Amino acid sequence: MSKPSQFSLLTQRRFGPFFWTQFFGAFNDNLFKTALLVALTFDTANWTDADPALMNNLVAGLFILPFVLFSATAGQIADKFDKGSMARFVKLLEIGIMAVAAVGWLTHTLWILIAAVVGMGLHSTLFGPVKYAYLPQQLKPEELVGGNGVIEMGTFVGILLGEVVGTLLVGYKPWGIELVVGGTILCALLGLAASWRIPASPAPVPDLKVSLNPFVESVRNLKFSSKNRTVFLSMLGNSWFWFYGALVLSQFPLYAKDYLHGDHSVIMLLLTVFSLGIGAGSLLCEQLSGHKVEIGLVPFGAIGLSVFGIDLYFASVAYTNTATVGAMTLVTLPGVWRIMMDLVLIGVFGGLFIVPLFALIQTRCDPQHVSRTIAGMNILNAIFMVAAAGVAIALLGQGFTIPELFLITALLNACVAVYIFSLVPEFLIRFMAWMLIHTGYRVRTIDADRIPDEGPAVLVCNHVSYVDALVIGAASPRPIRFVMDHRIFKTPFLGWLFRAAKAIPIAPAKDDPFLMERAFVDIAEALHEGELVCIFPEGKLTHTGEINEFRGGISKIVERSKVPVIPMALSGLWGSVFTRDPSNIFERSFARGIRSKLALAVGVPVAPESASPEYLQQQVLALRGDWK
Template sequence: MSHPNHTSQFSLLTQRRFGPFFWTQFLGAFNDNLFKTALLVVLTYDALSWTTLPAALLNNLIPGLFILPYVVFSATAGQIADKVEKGRLARFVKLLEIGIMAIAAIGWLTHNLWLLVAAVVGMGVHSTLFGPVKYAYLPQHLKPEELVGGNGVIEMGTFVGILLGEVMGAILAGHGAAGVHLVAFGTLAVAVLGLAMSWRIPASPAPAPALKISANFVAESVRNLAFSKKNRTVFLSMLGNSWFWFYGALVLSQFPLYAKEYLHGDHSVFVLLLTIFSLGIGAGSLLCEKLSGRKVEIGLVPFGAIGLSLFGIDLYFASLGYTNTAPVDFVGVLAQHGTLRILADILLLGVFGGFFIVPLFALIQTRCDPAHVSRTIAGMNILNALFMVASAGVAVFLIGRGFSIPEMFLTTALLNAVVAIYIFSLVPEFLMRFLAWLLIHTIHRVSTVDVERIPEQGPAVLVCNHVSYVDAIVILAASPRPIRFVMDHRIFKTPLLGFIFRTGKAIPIAPAHENPWLMEKAFVDVAQALHEGELVCIFPEGKLTRTGEMNAFRGGIAKIVARSQVPVIPMALRGLWGSVFSRDPSNVFERSFARGLRSKLALAVGRPVQPQQVTPEGLYEEVLALRGDWK
């Protein structure tokens, strides 16, 4: 869907409201992973000079210790982020990071493993405190149409920071004592640079400055999740987001062994797999803005879920087709038969992972209680940590049952399909938005005129000309929020459209002479929806046009406004007449070929009409003027 005056999401990086925050977050992710990876590599390849504990134990213990603070402190971190101004909190977190890295530097220089382990826990606390700030900050400083792009850039930056940190940590740790010294002083320098960036973050007022912080983190964690559960769509989106972390943790944790035992590669092959996956996540996160039309488009979430399953399944078959058994580095593995298919699957897993996770983040930010954003994100971090721990348990279970790594990829992809179907059956809005998104990105190209006139909050009635069977889907795809459509009850009996509109909680209506009870019930349902602050859309003509010209508007709109004093927003669809979905009497095949694939449509939105000024005749003239000569 096209938009005028569209500036690149990367232009946000040049603006103070976004740039300093982005670099503060980026440097934190980079430092976390440089430190952790360097420690794991040192303990894997030079364990004896540090400890007598087995390397395998430490390789599982250290990531677990990093995640532990998410479970313990996320609820408290969410409270702090809602109570304290976010720029000030970011600076405190960066000062904490400097202290942690100073302790780590002493540990590096004195070969004291337990100081380094303490620093791992400290960096877990650092990330736990910053997590709620990260996603609560964006809605305060970005416009609604910038939120998906901003989230995409943040996600891209996070994964690039993780990737660069892991690569740099692995390289430095492989250079013996000199590398260890570079890690010690390098992580400290990055922490100082992060603090310098945080000083430029603009003021972000606390949404709940009077909040009393609970010392009982267990009770607060339960309370947090219980509060989020009240908003069903938000809570299920949180679960969907946590599922992605389960999926990602299970797949990524197999990469080192997969690179070594299946691809017969050295450490550089593992870095290659990680790089490809991270680039995929970054690309998918950035593409979300373009594919979503710069709004929160949750229709991309089912699209992402489909890709995660399809390419996870194909990764299993691609792995079976890899036949090399000779040791190779990353250059050698690229020359092997079957490698490009494996890398393509990993890249596309990342891309579709971006499609899955970015709209979920944006939906959670925009649909949860504004005074509870940080605590909602904190609740999500608790769920993420629990799901990641569960993924480790599932991995151990599958390995214990003799599953190979490709079989684990296959199992995870099939599990993803089951979970996705379950979530989308509980929140049909995801599926409905996906079908709407699919329609306007395959058959049609839709442009919008003044779509920002559709209110982001509060009740309103939308009225529009009725040209085709897919009018509602086109309008839904353009709207920044869900819409309750009033539809002819007979449409509910058609197989596909009936399913779409039932899942979208459309309101069936019948003519008074045909079913007076259903007609009256429709008006009651409309009044209830408006009372609850929802958008309702009706087609006042009451029937599809058979000529391309608009039919007279009936009096139902006046009855609705008399009962519910809300603004009415006129809209006009342009370009649908003559499409395969319209009642154009000419030959359907001829007109389909004449229009061609990806034919142009437009939705024009007029200025709101106050309830006391609403008449069917006046609205008819408004919609006709918006439509113009383009039918």
């Protein structure tokens, strides 16, 4: 049966009301900020004597400031209190802030509006940890990627629509200010109405004592998150995306004006195509990941961010128009569609990059520390966004052009990606597995949900090809420790990858009895730590396509570690270029065609006392059937 669409979540109470609550929050943030920035830019004399450029940067900086100062405290509060109650409190706060802002709008008092900017930054700071900690509580593991994708899509669409509506309302004469006041208060009320239908989400740590020192708590929060290396590096990867996005997006106004020679409508066009790209990429994640947390998409996203960022530079340099144009005229000019496609695809690959990272952080961090982990990520995000502004100011001050800034950002992205993936090779391994099963094969998994999401287990499977581990790893919701022949483990270059993947080398007793015993000790330690271990009990690749006799190693493993054993069977790989089929390699490659079919069937877990080699071989043979 096909899995339901991720959009079906919008019809369910556990997701729909929360989605609309966060959507109206993102929409209102940007409606208010954009209306204020437009008023300060195009009607400066009625508001302030200060330089408009200074005021624009001041507003952006003051909105981010609460993220730096109060994210850690917000994370504690979100872990201490019910998420639904927190959402309603934040929406009530938003109504109060918009009421204060209304006074500032109607009396033309700029400092009140500046205070409201800080207030809306605080509103977003409080809601951030609630947003991403709520989803793991309410969604099933297989729904998490789709749910995150819909949330990210809603957030960026909300941002885009808020910017468009804010620009239109404040510019509507003579009632622009009044329309902004009414619009922001109405939007806050709609958010509150949606929040009342959010179901209860019990606090994971109701007895938590909230620290009143945000600076000390911020340091403690980041220090705690850094203990989980994979989660912390994923947080850094997420923050890098915001660095990339902030650096590119902040250049759109000048890029539209000075390089594309467009008016204000061109700025909105650039924001629209970029936001739609991120929305599309976020939604694609569920389909491309197979309804599970697939971090193999992260390197794919990183590659796209660099490739199309670099192409944006060349497309910009090739643009030759010098006459001032609007959005409708711009899209008819030579070379513009290439620029638009680059921006869309940067957004798409950005969505593929960021959504799996969110899901990984949510599923791999301490369940009692989810909100505080997200809060720590928000701190890093804010710091990276401030750093992006500093880098842009420094480079532009040195005479670099905006297209050159795009090029530098794309090249920096490639360097950062290589660095992160070298520190956490799991990303690279999952990417290789994902690419294999989405380009070389069409893989059908049968009962893959029998692979446990947590807890120790031994996976046993027939050994057909050199890519068996990649296929099995791609189907698993979590990392697997594979036991492999010590000679393959020592293969040049690949040996680094095997070590990074924490594979366990093993040798026959006649070759190296110490290494064999050491392998069984490592397997026992891995199972004791709650990990998955996969072995190929045949001990060698099949030369005929038939399953060889299972050896006795599995008995020794379950004798030491009383854990369930899960039989698995691969079908359809025999005869591929990765097998030991003695027939002509070229003939069989063409005979199979491109993207040949294969299957991975997962059996019912077997109790350790029943897991004899003979019984497991019968189970694997039954799962495989006649299809080799």
